[in-house]
Amino acid sequence: MTSGSSKGLEGTATPVGFAHHDHGTCVADGLAAAETRCEKKNLRFTPVRRKVLEILLQEHRALGAYTILDRLRDEGFGSQPPVAYRALDFLVAHGLAHKIERLNAFIACAHPGENHAPAFMICRLCDSVAEAHSVVAKGALGTAARAIGFRIERTVVEAEGVCPNCAEKAPEKVSV
Amino acid sequence: MTSGSSKGLEGTATPVGFAHHDHGTCVADGLAAAETRCEKKNLRFTPVRRKVLEILLQEHRALGAYTILDRLRDEGFGSQPPVAYRALDFLVAHGLAHKIERLNAFIACAHPGENHAPAFMICRLCDSVAEAHSVVAKGALGTAARAIGFRIERTVVEAEGVCPNCAEKAPEKVSV
DNA sequence: ATGAGGAATGTAACGTTATACAATCACATG
DNA sequence: CATGTGATTGTATAACGTTACATTCCTCAT
Numbered sequence: 001m002t003s004g005s006s007k008g009l010e011g012t013a014t015p016v017g018f019a020h021h022d023h024g025t026c027v028a029d030g031l032a033a034a035e036t037r038c039e040k041k042n043l044r045f046t047p048v049r050r051k052v053l054e055i056l057l058q059e060h061r062a063l064g065a066y067t068i069l070d071r072l073r074d075e076g077f078g079s080q081p082p083v084a085y086r087a088l089d090f091l092v093a094h095g096l097a098h099k100i101e102r103l104n105a106f107i108a109c110a111h112p113g114e115n116h117a118p119a120f121m122i123c124r125l126c127d128s129v130a131e132a133h134s135v136v137a138k139g140a141l142g143t144a145a146r147a148i149g150f151r152i153e154r155t156v157v158e159a160e161g162v163c164p165n166c167a168e169k170a171p172e173k174v175s176v
Numbered sequence: 177m178t179s180g181s182s183k184g185l186e187g188t189a190t191p192v193g194f195a196h197h198d199h200g201t202c203v204a205d206g207l208a209a210a211e212t213r214c215e216k217k218n219l220r221f222t223p224v225r226r227k228v229l230e231i232l233l234q235e236h237r238a239l240g241a242y243t244i245l246d247r248l249r250d251e252g253f254g255s256q257p258p259v260a261y262r263a264l265d266f267l268v269a270h271g272l273a274h275k276i277e278r279l280n281a282f283i284a285c286a287h288p289g290e291n292h293a294p295a296f297m298i299c300r301l302c303d304s305v306a307e308a309h310s311v312v313a314k315g316a317l318g319t320a321a322r323a324i325g326f327r328i329e330r331t332v333v334e335a336e337g338v339c340p341n342c343a344e345k346a347p348e349k350v351s352v
Numbered sequence: 353a354t355g356a357g358g359a360a361t362g363t364a365a366c367g368t369t370a371t372a373c374a375a376t377c378a379c380a381t382g
Numbered sequence: 383c384a385t386g387t388g389a390t391t392g393t394a395t396a397a398c399g400t401t402a403c404a405t406t407c408c409t410c411a412t
Contacts, residue, residue: 044360065399081399082401085400086361102277121320132317139315139316140295144295145335153336154335154337155333157317159330160328163325241368257369
């Protein structure tokens with residue numbers, strides 16, 4: 001969310017993550033939305049799961065499972081890998097978080113509630129990640145897949161590069 | 177390559193990997209092309225690098241670094257992880273192989289020589305991988321990136337699903 | 353209420369993937 | 383031949399992820 005109140009940007013291709021926004025409401029809203037969603041679907045939004053989502057929402061970056069695990073330990077939760085991985089699996093399975101394959105790391109979903117095939121932009125300088133929507137089914141890959149009879153079930157679309165903020169701050173590092 | 181002799185498919189969206197072809201020439205051609213390419217660019221196509229590419233070319237699947245390492249050991253090369261990773265880094269850096277992020281595994285490039293942003297189709301039943309071309313710059317993600325000033329340097333586009341061969345053999349497993 | 357069954361959590365050990373850093377080698381130059 | 387430079391190799395370790403199993407917590411039918 002770019003802010004607590006709607007700014008008319010939702011539903012467009014405008015990604016979250018590179019823009020300034022009210023972070024407090026951003027976290028609170030995300031948690032509230034998740035809670036509502038879990039109630040509706042009869043899912044158990046347990047303390048660990050809630051905490052992990054909160055940790056993820058506090059960043060617009062992807063966090064490694066072990067970073068999350070460290071924070072869980074600090075908060076008095078279990079400290080073994082499965083604790084973090086199970087919560088993450090739950091969040092990912094129900095569309096509340098995504099895995100960034102390129103980074104082996106996780107990020108809170110920026111568009112919860114929407115049925116989507118997410119696409120990400122990863123800044124290699126500041127590590128921030130923005131989420132947009134991919135429409136692979138309509139792109140070249142979708143065409144190729146249809147042509148040969150490959151049935152797409154899930155897609156990974158991740159772009160690595162330099163975000164607008166970093167491009168401005170460090171123009172000399174902008175070119176590859 | 178679908179075969180040693182041109183079948184008029186190169187340059188189209190037709191991916192390699194799900195179709196039958198002459199595998200012997202496919203490996204030999206790949207190695208020859210790599211050799212030529214390295215000579216032209218003054219790169220050292222050392223025995224380990226050559227062997228790793230040969231191993232990859234023998235499959236149209238992605239292989240993990242440690243699988244490759246095992247085969248290297250069998251052939252009398254070093255058996256420590258960096259041996260495999262360094263060769264793979266070289267191949268990837270020079271477009272002779274690609275990493276499939278979703279699988280943490282590697283595959284020989286199906287279109288060496290072409291300057292490309294690869295896209296992959298991964299069959300979850302038989303594990304085969306086909307390479308097509310992505311044109312992210314022209315898709316929704318490219319549009320979103322341009323709109324906010326994100327500069328894309330590299331893309332990861334991977335579709336997971338069921339290949340035509342498996343869909344035919346095991347139709348009951350085709351639906352998610 | 354209560355106890356059976358399933359879901360979630362905690363803990364330990366293990367397996368896989370990847371990189372950091374030090375040492376060595378090979379070659380071009382003075 | 384000595385030496386500087388860059389590529390390559392060796393060794394150790396870090397980071398990521400899974401399996402196995404015991405325990406606790408919910409919930410729901412009795």
